[in-house]
Amino acid sequence: MIRKLGTFVALSPAELRVLDGLHQRRRFFVAGRDLVHQGQSDQAAYILVSGWACSYKLLQDGQRQIVDFQIPGDFLGLRSVLLQISDHSVEPVTDIEVTEIQVKDLLGAFSKTPRLAAAVLWAASRDEAMVVEHLVGIGRRDAAERVAHFLLELEARLSLVGMGDKAGYDCPLSQYLLADALGLSAVHVNRVLRQLREAGMVTFRDGAVIFTDYDRLVEFASFEPTYLDQLGPLLP
Structure with missing residues (x-):
């Protein structure tokens, strides 16, 4: 979380202490067991400490659309807390560790450190920009471009928290999860991954994404990461 928010605000020692104070109630959830339920009210927000999770909407016929995946440093259920009801569910993809944050503690931290509140607002705006990009992908990109763009976006997000680079990254997502997201x-999805592998651009197998020609994959997917806004602190 510090590395993520630090790309927007150069956090002071006092602000770091307030942020650290939010990390007091640690909880653990096993893979496949929702920690936030669609329609739930009076819940806490969480900061993902370790593991991966996904946010999803469940339709009446049982179909699922994954809205996004969360990685360490991301908030879970933040919008639901502020709106007092959850419009989506959150499921751990792996076993996860989270910090539970009550809304009163979050608002108290914002009151003490307005710049921290600005950084969290930036993080939420960035997450919204990613959802918009996913909507564009589903609506206008063909399947191969969609998969390639998504894998590149994950690399950009993971590199921000020291979990990936342009060589590749560990990725616990199954092809079924990718299908529900894309x-x-x-x-x-299996056919597209084979196509990208045979084209010599990227390989995804055994829980690892390996870029064999990162630059060509960027060109193929028309990947422009400015919507992720990772250019360095905007506030002193």
């Missing part, structure tokens, strides 16, 4: 079938 609006494709698992069979189609």
Whole structure:
């Protein structure tokens, strides 16, 4: 969280102490067991400490659309706390460790350190920008471009928290999870991954994404990461 917010605000020692004070109530959740339920009220927010999670909407016919994946340093359920009801569910993809934050503690931290509140607002705005980009991907990119763009976005996000680089990263996502996120079938995802591998651009197998030609994949996907806004602190 410090590394993520630090790209927007150069946090002072006092602000770091306030942020550290939020990390008091640690909880653990096992993979596949929701920690936030769609329609739930009176819940806490969480900061993901370790592991991966996904946010999703469940339709009445049982189909699922994954809205996004969360990695360490991300908030879980922040918007739901502020709106007092959850419009989506959050499920751990792996076993996870989180920090639980009550809304009164969060608002108290914002009151003490307005710049920290600005950094969290930036993080939330960045997450919204990613959802917009995913909508564009589902609506306008073909399947191969969609998968390539998504894998590149994950690299950019993971590199920010020291978990990936342009050589690749560990990734626990199954082809079924990718399918639910990208609006494709698992069979189609498998076919596209094989296509990208045979083209010599990226390999995704055994829980690892390996870029074999990062620059060509960027060109293929027309990946422009400015929407992730990772250019360094904007506030002194």
